[in-house]
Amino acid sequence: MLRDLIDQLPEAAQTYLEGARLDEVECIIGDLAGVARGKAMPATKFAKQSHFYMPNSVFLQTITGDWTEIPGMAYTEPDMILTPDLSTATAAPWTADWTLQVIHDINDQQGNPVPTAPRNVLKRVVAMFEAEGLTPIVAPEMEFYLVAPNTDPAKEVEPPMGRSGRRAAARQAYSMSAVDEYGPVIDDIYDFAEAQGFEIDGIMQEGGAGQVELNMRHGDPVRLADEIFFFKRLIREAALRHNCHATFMAKPIQNEPGSAMHIHHSVVETASGRNIFTDAEGKDTEAFLHFIGGLQRYVPSIIALIAPYVNSYRRYVPDFAAPINLEWGRDNRTTGLRVPISRPEARRVENRLAGMDCNPYLAIAGSLACGWLGMQEKHPPAAPFEGDAYSSDAGIPRTFGEALPLFAQAHAVHEVLGEEFCKTYQAVKETEYNEFLQVISPWEREHLLLNV
Structure with a gap:
Protein backbone atom coordinates (compact mmCIF):
# COMPACT_ATOMS: atom_id res chain seq x y z
CA MET A 1 0.00 0.00 0.00
CA PRO A 115 -15.85 28.66 3.32
CA THR A 116 -13.55 29.96 6.07
CA ALA A 117 -10.50 28.00 4.83
CA PRO A 118 -8.12 30.44 3.09
CA ARG A 119 -7.17 27.97 0.36
CA ASN A 120 -10.87 27.49 -0.42
CA VAL A 121 -11.34 31.27 -0.59
CA LEU A 122 -8.65 31.48 -3.28
CA LYS A 123 -10.14 28.52 -5.15
CA ARG A 124 -13.53 30.29 -5.08
CA VAL A 125 -12.06 33.40 -6.72
CA VAL A 126 -10.15 31.40 -9.34
CA ALA A 127 -13.38 29.51 -10.16
CA MET A 128 -15.10 32.80 -11.00
CA PHE A 129 -12.49 33.49 -13.68
CA GLU A 130 -12.71 29.91 -14.93
CA ALA A 131 -16.50 30.14 -15.30
CA GLU A 132 -15.88 32.92 -17.85
CA GLY A 133 -13.29 30.87 -19.76
CA LEU A 134 -10.40 32.77 -18.16
CA THR A 135 -7.34 31.70 -16.20
CA PRO A 136 -5.66 34.13 -13.78
CA ILE A 137 -1.87 33.99 -13.63
CA VAL A 138 0.24 35.33 -10.76
CA ALA A 139 3.93 35.69 -10.02
CA PRO A 140 4.81 36.49 -6.40
CA GLU A 141 7.96 38.11 -5.06
CA MET A 142 8.94 37.33 -1.48
CA GLU A 143 10.97 39.67 0.72
CA PHE A 144 12.21 38.65 4.16
CA TYR A 145 14.91 39.37 6.71
CA LEU A 146 17.57 37.14 8.15
CA VAL A 147 18.11 38.33 11.72
CA ALA A 148 20.20 37.46 14.73
CA PRO A 149 18.55 35.04 17.19
CA ASN A 150 16.09 36.95 19.34
CA THR A 151 14.00 35.34 22.06
CA ASP A 152 13.25 38.52 24.04
CA PRO A 153 10.31 40.52 22.62
CA ALA A 154 11.55 43.62 24.48
CA LYS A 155 14.88 43.52 22.63
CA GLU A 156 15.24 45.24 19.27
CA VAL A 157 15.86 42.99 16.28
CA GLU A 158 19.43 43.01 14.93
CA PRO A 159 20.88 41.95 11.57
CA PRO A 160 22.63 38.58 11.49
CA MET A 161 26.36 38.07 11.81
CA GLY A 162 27.89 37.46 8.39
CA ARG A 163 30.77 35.19 7.43
CA SER A 164 33.13 38.19 7.71
CA GLY A 165 32.37 38.42 11.43
CA ARG A 166 30.45 41.68 10.94
CA ARG A 167 26.72 42.23 11.02
CA ALA A 168 24.94 42.50 7.69
CA ALA A 169 24.98 46.05 6.33
CA ALA A 170 22.02 48.08 5.13
CA ARG A 171 21.64 50.04 1.90
CA GLN A 172 23.41 47.39 -0.15
CA ALA A 173 20.60 46.51 -2.58
CA TYR A 174 21.69 44.11 -5.35
CA SER A 175 25.14 43.72 -3.80
CA MET A 176 26.58 40.26 -4.46
CA SER A 177 29.10 40.57 -1.63
CA ALA A 178 26.30 41.50 0.80
CA VAL A 179 24.25 38.41 -0.05
CA ASP A 180 27.44 36.29 0.13
CA GLU A 181 27.68 37.25 3.82
CA TYR A 182 24.99 34.68 4.53
CA GLY A 183 25.72 32.46 1.55
CA PRO A 184 25.38 29.19 3.50
CA VAL A 185 21.75 30.06 4.30
CA ILE A 186 21.08 30.85 0.64
CA ASP A 187 22.73 27.58 -0.39
CA ASP A 188 20.41 25.62 1.91
CA ILE A 189 17.38 27.51 0.57
CA TYR A 190 18.34 26.44 -2.96
CA ASP A 191 19.00 22.84 -1.85
CA PHE A 192 15.73 22.57 0.06
CA ALA A 193 13.79 24.12 -2.84
CA GLU A 194 15.32 21.65 -5.29
CA ALA A 195 14.43 18.73 -3.03
CA GLN A 196 10.88 20.04 -2.81
CA GLY A 197 10.55 20.59 -6.57
CA PHE A 198 10.22 24.38 -6.35
CA GLU A 199 11.65 26.66 -9.00
CA ILE A 200 13.33 29.90 -7.90
CA ASP A 201 13.68 32.63 -10.52
CA GLY A 202 16.31 34.46 -8.50
CA ILE A 203 17.55 35.57 -5.08
CA MET A 204 19.01 39.01 -4.43
CA GLN A 205 20.01 41.37 -1.65
CA GLU A 206 17.35 43.96 -0.86
CA GLY A 207 17.83 47.39 0.72
CA GLY A 208 17.61 46.40 4.40
CA ALA A 209 20.34 44.91 6.58
CA GLY A 210 19.98 41.15 6.05
CA GLN A 211 16.98 41.62 3.75
CA VAL A 212 16.58 39.17 0.87
CA GLU A 213 14.20 39.00 -2.09
CA LEU A 214 13.21 35.70 -3.68
CA ASN A 215 11.38 35.71 -7.02
CA MET A 216 9.12 32.88 -8.08
CA ARG A 217 7.96 31.68 -11.49
CA HIS A 218 4.52 32.70 -12.75
CA GLY A 219 1.63 30.27 -12.79
CA ASP A 220 -1.58 29.04 -11.20
CA PRO A 221 -2.61 31.15 -8.16
CA VAL A 222 -3.43 28.19 -5.88
CA ARG A 223 -0.20 26.35 -6.72
CA LEU A 224 1.88 29.49 -6.20
CA ALA A 225 0.15 30.21 -2.86
CA ASP A 226 0.90 26.62 -1.82
CA GLU A 227 4.55 27.18 -2.68
CA ILE A 228 4.76 30.41 -0.67
CA PHE A 229 3.15 28.58 2.25
CA PHE A 230 5.85 25.90 1.94
CA PHE A 231 8.64 28.41 1.25
CA LYS A 232 8.11 30.27 4.51
CA ARG A 233 8.80 27.10 6.46
CA LEU A 234 11.66 26.11 4.17
CA ILE A 235 13.41 29.48 4.63
CA ARG A 236 12.95 29.43 8.40
CA GLU A 237 14.47 25.96 8.60
CA ALA A 238 17.44 26.97 6.41
CA ALA A 239 18.12 29.97 8.67
CA LEU A 240 17.97 27.89 11.86
CA ARG A 241 20.78 25.70 10.54
CA HIS A 242 23.09 28.72 10.60
CA ASN A 243 22.37 30.41 13.93
CA CYS A 244 19.97 33.02 12.61
CA HIS A 245 16.23 33.45 12.19
CA ALA A 246 14.17 34.27 9.12
CA THR A 247 11.30 36.68 9.68
CA PHE A 248 8.43 37.58 7.37
CA MET A 249 7.23 40.36 9.68
CA ALA A 250 6.36 43.40 7.57
CA LYS A 251 8.65 45.82 9.46
CA PRO A 252 10.98 44.01 11.88
CA ILE A 253 13.73 46.64 12.18
CA GLN A 254 13.21 50.31 12.90
CA ASN A 255 14.51 52.68 10.19
CA GLU A 256 14.92 49.84 7.69
CA PRO A 257 12.64 49.08 4.72
CA GLY A 258 9.73 46.72 5.24
CA SER A 259 9.22 43.37 3.53
CA ALA A 260 6.64 43.10 0.77
CA MET A 261 5.00 40.30 -1.18
CA HIS A 262 4.55 41.91 -4.59
CA ILE A 263 1.94 40.13 -6.73
CA HIS A 264 2.13 40.24 -10.54
CA HIS A 265 -1.20 39.55 -12.29
CA SER A 266 -2.23 38.66 -15.79
CA VAL A 267 -5.28 36.87 -17.20
CA VAL A 268 -5.34 34.52 -20.19
CA GLU A 269 -8.05 32.89 -22.24
CA THR A 270 -8.17 29.30 -21.04
CA ALA A 271 -8.78 27.83 -24.50
CA SER A 272 -6.19 29.81 -26.46
CA GLY A 273 -3.69 30.89 -23.79
CA ARG A 274 -3.91 34.48 -25.11
CA ASN A 275 -3.17 37.24 -22.61
CA ILE A 276 -6.38 39.31 -22.51
CA PHE A 277 -4.42 42.37 -21.33
CA THR A 278 -2.96 42.76 -24.85
CA ASP A 279 -4.80 43.19 -28.17
CA ALA A 280 -3.78 41.92 -31.61
CA GLU A 281 -1.65 45.03 -32.15
CA GLY A 282 0.16 44.64 -28.84
CA LYS A 283 -1.66 47.51 -27.14
CA ASP A 284 -3.50 47.72 -23.80
CA THR A 285 -7.00 46.25 -23.80
CA GLU A 286 -10.05 47.50 -21.95
CA ALA A 287 -9.85 44.39 -19.76
CA PHE A 288 -6.34 45.42 -18.69
CA LEU A 289 -7.41 48.97 -17.86
CA HIS A 290 -10.53 47.76 -16.05
CA PHE A 291 -8.43 45.31 -13.99
CA ILE A 292 -6.27 48.24 -12.88
CA GLY A 293 -9.41 50.32 -12.27
CA GLY A 294 -10.76 47.56 -10.03
CA LEU A 295 -7.54 47.49 -8.04
CA GLN A 296 -7.67 51.26 -7.57
CA ARG A 297 -11.32 51.14 -6.48
CA TYR A 298 -11.30 48.10 -4.21
CA VAL A 299 -7.78 47.66 -2.78
CA PRO A 300 -8.56 49.98 0.17
CA SER A 301 -11.33 47.50 1.06
CA ILE A 302 -8.95 44.53 1.16
CA ILE A 303 -5.95 46.23 2.79
CA ALA A 304 -6.92 44.30 5.94
CA LEU A 305 -6.10 41.12 3.99
CA ILE A 306 -2.80 42.23 2.46
CA ALA A 307 -1.66 44.20 5.51
CA PRO A 308 -3.18 42.04 8.27
CA TYR A 309 -1.46 43.29 11.46
CA VAL A 310 -0.75 46.56 13.20
CA ASN A 311 2.92 46.21 12.27
CA SER A 312 1.99 45.94 8.58
CA TYR A 313 1.31 49.67 8.41
CA ARG A 314 4.86 50.49 9.48
CA ARG A 315 5.79 49.71 5.84
CA TYR A 316 3.70 52.55 4.49
CA VAL A 317 6.28 55.25 5.09
CA PRO A 318 7.54 57.66 2.38
CA ASP A 319 11.01 57.01 1.00
CA PHE A 320 11.34 53.52 2.54
CA ALA A 321 10.92 51.62 -0.74
CA ALA A 322 7.23 50.92 -0.12
CA PRO A 323 4.31 52.44 -2.03
CA ILE A 324 1.90 54.64 -0.09
CA ASN A 325 -0.66 55.22 -2.81
CA LEU A 326 -3.06 53.64 -5.32
CA GLU A 327 -1.53 55.30 -8.37
CA TRP A 328 -0.53 53.19 -11.35
CA GLY A 329 2.33 53.79 -13.72
CA ARG A 330 4.54 52.14 -16.27
CA ASP A 331 7.95 51.03 -14.99
CA ASN A 332 7.45 53.23 -11.92
CA ARG A 333 8.29 51.66 -8.55
CA THR A 334 6.92 54.60 -6.58
CA THR A 335 3.35 53.66 -7.58
CA GLY A 336 1.32 51.12 -5.66
CA LEU A 337 0.29 49.51 -8.95
CA ARG A 338 3.15 49.10 -11.42
CA VAL A 339 3.13 47.91 -15.02
CA PRO A 340 6.59 46.38 -15.55
CA ILE A 341 8.48 46.46 -18.83
CA SER A 342 7.55 43.33 -20.76
CA ARG A 343 6.75 41.92 -24.15
CA PRO A 344 3.08 42.55 -25.12
CA GLU A 345 2.18 38.89 -24.58
CA ALA A 346 3.53 39.10 -21.03
CA ARG A 347 1.75 42.32 -20.07
CA ARG A 348 0.85 42.33 -16.40
CA VAL A 349 0.18 44.60 -13.43
CA GLU A 350 2.05 44.35 -10.13
CA ASN A 351 0.31 45.03 -6.82
CA ARG A 352 3.12 46.35 -4.60
CA LEU A 353 1.01 46.99 -1.49
CA ALA A 354 0.90 43.52 0.09
CA GLY A 355 3.24 42.83 3.00
CA MET A 356 5.14 39.56 3.44
CA ASP A 357 3.28 39.00 6.71
CA CYS A 358 0.09 38.25 4.76
CA ASN A 359 -1.52 34.88 4.27
CA PRO A 360 -0.58 34.18 0.61
CA TYR A 361 -3.92 32.53 -0.18
CA LEU A 362 -5.87 35.52 1.12
CA ALA A 363 -3.62 38.22 -0.33
CA ILE A 364 -3.74 36.69 -3.81
CA ALA A 365 -7.49 36.06 -3.50
CA GLY A 366 -8.14 39.63 -2.39
CA SER A 367 -6.00 41.18 -5.10
CA LEU A 368 -7.57 39.03 -7.83
CA ALA A 369 -11.03 39.86 -6.48
CA CYS A 370 -10.35 43.57 -6.95
CA GLY A 371 -9.25 43.05 -10.55
CA TRP A 372 -12.20 40.74 -11.21
CA LEU A 373 -14.68 43.33 -9.95
CA GLY A 374 -12.98 45.97 -12.08
CA MET A 375 -13.47 43.87 -15.21
CA GLN A 376 -17.05 42.93 -14.32
CA GLU A 377 -18.08 46.48 -13.41
CA LYS A 378 -15.85 48.08 -16.09
CA HIS A 379 -14.13 50.58 -13.81
CA PRO A 380 -11.80 52.92 -15.71
CA PRO A 381 -8.48 53.64 -14.03
CA ALA A 382 -7.11 57.07 -13.29
CA ALA A 383 -4.52 58.41 -15.70
CA PRO A 384 -1.12 56.71 -15.33
CA PHE A 385 1.10 58.58 -12.90
CA GLU A 386 4.23 60.26 -14.18
CA GLY A 387 7.10 61.05 -11.83
CA ASP A 388 7.51 60.41 -8.12
CA ALA A 389 4.27 59.02 -6.70
CA TYR A 390 5.55 59.19 -3.14
CA SER A 391 4.17 62.73 -3.22
CA SER A 392 0.68 61.33 -3.89
CA ASP A 393 -1.73 60.27 -1.16
CA ALA A 394 -4.37 58.19 -2.93
CA GLY A 395 -6.32 57.05 0.07
CA ILE A 396 -4.96 53.78 1.44
CA PRO A 397 -5.58 53.34 5.17
CA ARG A 398 -2.51 53.99 7.30
CA THR A 399 -3.52 52.00 10.38
CA PHE A 400 -5.18 48.64 10.97
CA GLY A 401 -7.91 50.47 12.87
CA GLU A 402 -8.79 52.32 9.64
CA ALA A 403 -8.53 49.23 7.44
CA LEU A 404 -10.95 46.97 9.36
CA PRO A 405 -14.08 49.14 8.89
CA LEU A 406 -13.33 49.42 5.16
CA PHE A 407 -13.23 45.63 4.93
CA ALA A 408 -16.46 45.31 6.93
CA GLN A 409 -18.28 47.64 4.53
CA ALA A 410 -16.96 46.10 1.29
CA HIS A 411 -20.12 44.26 0.25
CA ALA A 412 -19.03 43.68 -3.37
CA VAL A 413 -15.78 42.13 -2.14
CA HIS A 414 -17.71 39.96 0.34
CA GLU A 415 -19.76 38.49 -2.51
CA VAL A 416 -16.57 37.43 -4.28
CA LEU A 417 -14.66 36.11 -1.25
CA GLY A 418 -17.71 34.69 0.56
CA GLU A 419 -19.82 36.24 3.30
CA GLU A 420 -19.04 33.62 5.95
CA PHE A 421 -15.30 33.94 5.43
CA CYS A 422 -15.45 37.74 5.61
CA LYS A 423 -17.53 37.66 8.80
CA THR A 424 -15.09 35.25 10.44
CA TYR A 425 -11.98 37.14 9.30
CA GLN A 426 -13.43 40.43 10.56
CA ALA A 427 -14.16 38.92 13.99
CA VAL A 428 -10.70 37.35 14.35
CA LYS A 429 -8.93 40.55 13.34
CA GLU A 430 -11.03 42.70 15.65
CA THR A 431 -10.08 40.38 18.51
CA GLU A 432 -6.39 40.71 17.64
CA TYR A 433 -6.62 44.49 17.31
CA ASN A 434 -8.46 44.91 20.61
CA GLU A 435 -5.79 42.83 22.33
CA PHE A 436 -3.05 44.99 20.82
CA LEU A 437 -4.74 48.16 22.09
CA GLN A 438 -4.29 46.88 25.66
CA VAL A 439 -0.48 46.74 25.28
CA ILE A 440 1.56 49.66 26.63
CA SER A 441 4.61 50.22 24.42
CA PRO A 442 8.18 51.14 25.46
CA TRP A 443 7.73 54.50 23.66
CA GLU A 444 4.78 55.36 25.90
CA ARG A 445 6.67 54.45 29.06
CA GLU A 446 9.77 56.38 27.97
CA HIS A 447 8.06 59.61 26.92
CA LEU A 448 4.84 59.75 28.89
CA LEU A 449 5.47 58.07 32.23
CA LEU A 450 7.16 61.06 33.90
CA ASN A 451 6.67 63.87 31.40
CA VAL A 452 2.93 64.38 31.02
Missing part, protein backbone atom coordinates in the same frame (compact mmCIF):
# COMPACT_ATOMS: atom_id res chain seq x y z
CA LEU A 2 2.89 2.38 0.74
CA ARG A 3 4.30 1.65 -2.73
CA ASP A 4 0.94 2.58 -4.26
CA LEU A 5 1.03 5.89 -2.38
CA ILE A 6 4.54 6.72 -3.58
CA ASP A 7 3.55 6.01 -7.17
CA GLN A 8 0.93 8.79 -6.91
CA LEU A 9 3.37 11.43 -5.70
CA PRO A 10 4.79 14.30 -7.79
CA GLU A 11 8.10 13.59 -9.51
CA ALA A 12 10.18 15.68 -7.08
CA ALA A 13 8.79 13.77 -4.09
CA GLN A 14 9.48 10.42 -5.75
CA THR A 15 13.03 11.51 -6.58
CA TYR A 16 13.57 12.59 -2.98
CA LEU A 17 12.50 9.16 -1.71
CA GLU A 18 14.61 7.11 -4.14
CA GLY A 19 16.55 4.54 -2.16
CA ALA A 20 14.86 5.61 1.08
CA ARG A 21 11.91 4.44 3.14
CA LEU A 22 9.21 7.04 3.81
CA ASP A 23 8.87 7.35 7.59
CA GLU A 24 6.36 10.10 8.27
CA VAL A 25 3.77 12.31 6.59
CA GLU A 26 2.81 15.74 7.88
CA CYS A 27 -0.87 16.40 7.08
CA ILE A 28 -1.24 20.18 7.03
CA ILE A 29 -3.49 23.12 6.21
CA GLY A 30 -2.98 26.88 6.50
CA ASP A 31 -5.04 28.81 9.07
CA LEU A 32 -6.16 32.46 8.74
CA ALA A 33 -2.64 33.66 9.53
CA GLY A 34 -1.04 31.20 7.11
CA VAL A 35 0.35 29.13 9.98
CA ALA A 36 0.64 25.40 9.27
CA ARG A 37 -1.81 23.35 11.35
CA GLY A 38 -2.40 19.61 11.26
CA LYS A 39 -0.88 16.37 12.46
CA ALA A 40 2.03 14.06 11.69
CA MET A 41 1.54 10.33 11.32
CA PRO A 42 3.53 7.25 10.30
CA ALA A 43 3.62 6.84 6.54
CA THR A 44 2.10 3.36 6.76
CA LYS A 45 -0.95 4.76 8.56
CA PHE A 46 -1.27 7.64 6.10
CA ALA A 47 -1.24 5.21 3.18
CA LYS A 48 -4.21 3.30 4.64
CA GLN A 49 -6.54 6.22 5.38
CA SER A 50 -8.46 8.47 3.02
CA HIS A 51 -9.00 11.44 5.32
CA PHE A 52 -8.78 12.75 8.86
CA TYR A 53 -10.68 15.23 11.02
CA MET A 54 -9.98 18.65 12.51
CA PRO A 55 -12.38 21.04 14.31
CA ASN A 56 -13.50 24.10 12.35
CA SER A 57 -12.50 26.31 15.28
CA VAL A 58 -8.96 26.32 13.88
CA PHE A 59 -10.16 29.25 11.75
CA LEU A 60 -11.30 31.16 14.84
CA GLN A 61 -7.82 31.32 16.39
CA THR A 62 -5.89 34.58 16.51
CA ILE A 63 -2.16 35.01 15.94
CA THR A 64 -1.68 35.11 19.73
CA GLY A 65 -3.45 31.78 20.23
CA ASP A 66 -6.67 33.22 21.60
CA TRP A 67 -10.09 32.24 20.30
CA THR A 68 -12.74 34.43 18.74
CA GLU A 69 -16.44 34.12 19.41
CA ILE A 70 -18.79 35.24 16.65
CA PRO A 71 -22.23 36.48 17.80
CA GLY A 72 -24.96 34.13 16.69
CA MET A 73 -22.57 31.27 15.94
CA ALA A 74 -22.89 28.16 18.09
CA TYR A 75 -19.48 27.20 19.42
CA THR A 76 -19.72 23.41 19.05
CA GLU A 77 -16.47 22.86 17.08
CA PRO A 78 -17.79 20.38 14.50
CA ASP A 79 -15.17 18.37 12.64
CA MET A 80 -14.07 19.23 9.14
CA ILE A 81 -13.00 16.47 6.75
CA LEU A 82 -9.42 16.82 5.50
CA THR A 83 -8.51 14.91 2.35
CA PRO A 84 -4.93 14.83 1.04
CA ASP A 85 -4.17 16.72 -2.16
CA LEU A 86 -1.32 14.49 -3.27
CA SER A 87 -0.31 16.95 -5.99
CA THR A 88 1.06 19.12 -3.15
CA ALA A 89 3.16 16.35 -1.57
CA THR A 90 6.68 17.60 -1.06
CA ALA A 91 9.76 16.76 0.95
CA ALA A 92 10.64 18.09 4.39
CA PRO A 93 14.41 17.78 3.78
CA TRP A 94 15.46 19.35 7.09
CA THR A 95 14.01 16.52 9.19
CA ALA A 96 16.08 13.70 10.67
CA ASP A 97 14.01 11.02 8.92
CA TRP A 98 12.32 10.76 5.52
CA THR A 99 9.28 12.97 5.78
CA LEU A 100 6.73 14.40 3.35
CA GLN A 101 4.36 17.35 3.78
CA VAL A 102 0.92 17.19 2.18
CA ILE A 103 -1.61 20.03 2.02
CA HIS A 104 -5.18 18.83 2.51
CA ASP A 105 -8.47 19.87 0.96
CA ILE A 106 -11.01 20.97 3.57
CA ASN A 107 -14.71 20.07 3.34
CA ASP A 108 -17.58 19.94 5.78
CA GLN A 109 -19.37 16.70 6.62
CA GLN A 110 -21.72 17.19 3.66
CA GLY A 111 -18.79 17.39 1.25
CA ASN A 112 -18.92 21.15 0.69
CA PRO A 113 -15.75 23.29 0.76
CA VAL A 114 -15.38 24.96 4.17
